[in-house]
Amino acid sequence: MPTPSSDQIAExxxxxxxxxxxxxxxxxxxxxxxxxxENKLRSGFDPVTEADKGAERAIRALIEKRYPRHGILGxxxxxxxxxxxxxxxxxxxxxxxxxxxxxxxxxTLIGLTYEGATLIGAIDQAYIGERFRGWPGGxxxxxxxxxxxxxxxxACVSLREAILSTTDHxxxxxxxxxxxxxxxxxxxxxxxxxxCYAYAxxxxxxxxxxxxxxxxPWDVAALIPxxxxxxxxxxxxxxxxxxxxxxxxxxxxxxxxxxxxxARVRDEALVSLKRAAN
Amino acid sequence: MPTPSSDQIAExxxxxxxxxxxxxxxxxxxxxxxxxxENKLRSGFDPVTEADKGAERAIRALIEKRYPRHGILGxxxxxxxxxxxxxxxxxxxxxxxxxxxxxxxxxTLIGLTYEGATLIGAIDQAYIGERFRGWPGGxxxxxxxxxxxxxxxxACVSLREAILSTTDHxxxxxxxxxxxxxxxxxxxxxxxxxxCYAYAxxxxxxxxxxxxxxxxPWDVAALIPxxxxxxxxxxxxxxxxxxxxxxxxxxxxxxxxxxxxxARVRDEALVSLKRAAN
Numbered sequence: 090m091p092t093p094s095s096d097q098i099a100e101x102x103x104x105x106x107x108x109x110x111x112x113x114x115x116x117x118x119x120x121x122x123x124x125x126x127e128n129k130l131r132s133g134f135d136p137v138t139e140a141d142k143g144a145e146r147a148i149r150a151l152i153e154k155r156y157p158r159h160g161i162l163g164x165x166x167x168x169x170x171x172x173x174x175x176x177x178x179x180x181x182x183x184x185x186x187x188x189x190x191x192x193x194x195x196x197t198l199i200g201l202t203y204e205g206a207t208l209i210g211a212i213d214q215a216y217i218g219e220r221f222r223g224w225p226g227g228x229x230x231x232x233x234x235x236x237x238x239x240x241x242x243x244a245c246v247s248l249r250e251a252i253l254s255t256t257d258h259x260x261x262x263x264x265x266x267x268x269x270x271x272x273x274x275x276x277x278x279x280x281x282x283x284x285c286y287a288y289a290x291x292x293x294x295x296x297x298x299x300x301x302x303x304x305x306p307w308d309v310a311a312l313i314p315x316x317x318x319x320x321x322x323x324x325x326x327x328x329x330x331x332x333x334x335x336x337x338x339x340x341x342x343x344x345x346x347x348x349x350x351x352a353r354v355r356d357e358a359l360v361s362l363k364r365a366a367n
Numbered sequence: 368m369p370t371p372s373s374d375q376i377a378e379x380x381x382x383x384x385x386x387x388x389x390x391x392x393x394x395x396x397x398x399x400x401x402x403x404x405e406n407k408l409r410s411g412f413d414p415v416t417e418a419d420k421g422a423e424r425a426i427r428a429l430i431e432k433r434y435p436r437h438g439i440l441g442x443x444x445x446x447x448x449x450x451x452x453x454x455x456x457x458x459x460x461x462x463x464x465x466x467x468x469x470x471x472x473x474x475t476l477i478g479l480t481y482e483g484a485t486l487i488g489a490i491d492q493a494y495i496g497e498r499f500r501g502w503p504g505g506x507x508x509x510x511x512x513x514x515x516x517x518x519x520x521x522a523c524v525s526l527r528e529a530i531l532s533t534t535d536h537x538x539x540x541x542x543x544x545x546x547x548x549x550x551x552x553x554x555x556x557x558x559x560x561x562x563c564y565a566y567a568x569x570x571x572x573x574x575x576x577x578x579x580x581x582x583x584p585w586d587v588a589a590l591i592p593x594x595x596x597x598x599x600x601x602x603x604x605x606x607x608x609x610x611x612x613x614x615x616x617x618x619x620x621x622x623x624x625x626x627x628x629x630a631r632v633r634d635e636a637l638v639s640l641k642r643a644a645n
Contacts, residue, residue: 121571121573186556186558187558189530189556189573190530190532190556190558190568190573190574191568191571191573191574192472192558192561192564192565192568192573193471193472193495194470194471194472216495217471217494217495252467252468254468257557257559258536258559259557278464278467278468279535279537280464280465280468280470280560281535281536281559281560282558282559282560282561283470283560286470287470290468290469290470293399293469295399295467295468295469295470296468296469
């Protein structure tokens with residue numbers, strides 16, 4: 090199949106906005122409401138909220154109506170295989186723990202892959218009213234009531250000058266924790282608890298890198314086009330591309346991710362992370 | 368001097384809003400701008416931004432004009448002793464690390480003490496447009512464009528059911544880290560990186576407790592009236608009141624704080640924290 094044209098990408102990007110708007114309508118009334126959280130996983134605490142499920146249903150309905158041949162992979166409702174190369178990869182509420190704690194740095198993640206490679210991504214923070222989008226060659230930011238503005242990662246000459254983020258240091262295995270601790274001790278500043286919002290900050294040039302582990306396709310598909318469209322780089326902890334082949338449909342293992350704004354920071358970070366790479 | 372009347376408290380609360388508005392006007396244009404951060408402390412990374420300094424100057428000017436006999440204690444510009452029992456205790460940008468990382472969970476803290484005891488507090492998040500206020504017997508929340516609404520802490524029967532927060536697990540000494548780790552392992556969920564915003568979430572009934580250490584008067588003076596006004600409790604790690612006497616003017620040591628929404632959670636948390644209490 091031919092590579093999507095720029096007209097097609099523009100159309101898909103506008104549709105991504107429609108999907109994010111639909112998710113907002115479901116999610117926002119449930120934020121800071123007393124909602125029941127189910128305990129989904131056997132180990133750890135990963136609540137599924139009504140927000141997550143309801144928003145994924147709303148997004149799926151829109152995709153199935155507009156692009157019935159597109160595939161859909163969502164955290165809550167699994168895979169519908171693609172018939173034409175396109176697959177939407179969805180996490181309606183990334184950062185569920187933040188959501189249930191009332192903290193507004195969760196986000197709605199909407200990614201679109203084409204033949205196994207990421208194409209378009211959106212990170213939407215509904216409560217603050219911020220949306221970050223990325224596509225081949227560009228990325229932008231818009232806050233409700235404000236103008237749409239292009240975003241770019243910033244230059245950072247070395248890890249010692251860098252602002253680093255990860256969601257929670259407790260997500261790491263022993264070897265991973267060692268690698269991350271080396272980064273933390275070297276970086277100028279480290280923040281915890283960002284979830285997808287930290288990647289948006291890298292894309293916007295406020296932070297320099299994010300390192301995480303244990304991620305699923307729906308955690309990363311939307312992030313990659315935003316970071317890359319803003320001039321940054323995303324890889325696993327070996328420095329290889331994430332995804333490729335069928336990874337976004339049938340991932341294996343425990344995906345490690347490194348997102349940076351400047352290649353010089355990536356090269357330094359990989360020295361530590363490679364030793365703990367899967 | 369007589370205890371402030373409810374009319375006087377209402378007047379001071381309205382003035383607190385004026386101060387928070389003035390701080391916003393200085394701080395907001397600097398958020399996510401490329402601002403120079405100075406390295407203030409000998410150990411660790413604690414940048415002072417133009418936002419912090421400019422907002423404190425703006426707040427001080429308003430207080431000196433309106434209440435020239437009131438004392439002022441600010442993180443940036445030190446102490447002006449009170450002549451009539453009232454002292455404003457200010458941290459214009461609490462969560463400076465979040466601020467420079469582009470994360471919007473920093474806050475402007477404006478506290479008012481009367482004869483050494485906390486009286487009024489405000490936590491203002493200028494970018495999101497949220498303000499939390501507390502006074503003897505009450506607390507409220509308002510988001511720009513929304514209605515003012517009373518807030519209350521929530522019931523929580525035990526630490527195992529609780530959502531816990533701290534700013535950064537790296538703030539703790541060894542013994543403190545041991546005490547906190549016990550809390551973290553017992554609590555249902557732990558979030559990092561909240562700074563003052565986590566206390567607002569306890570006051571609002573989204574979280575159940577915050578435990579931190581190494582705090583200065585300007586870090587806590589505004590928080591106590593918000594938590595207590597919403598029905599919660601604030602103490603040190605022995606369970607004793609924070610402040611008292613001249614503490615808000617001449618603090619000593621490394622203040623440890625525990626803020627809870629429900630006394631049952633405090634009692635359990637203190638079992639762990641007392642062993643690391645100063």
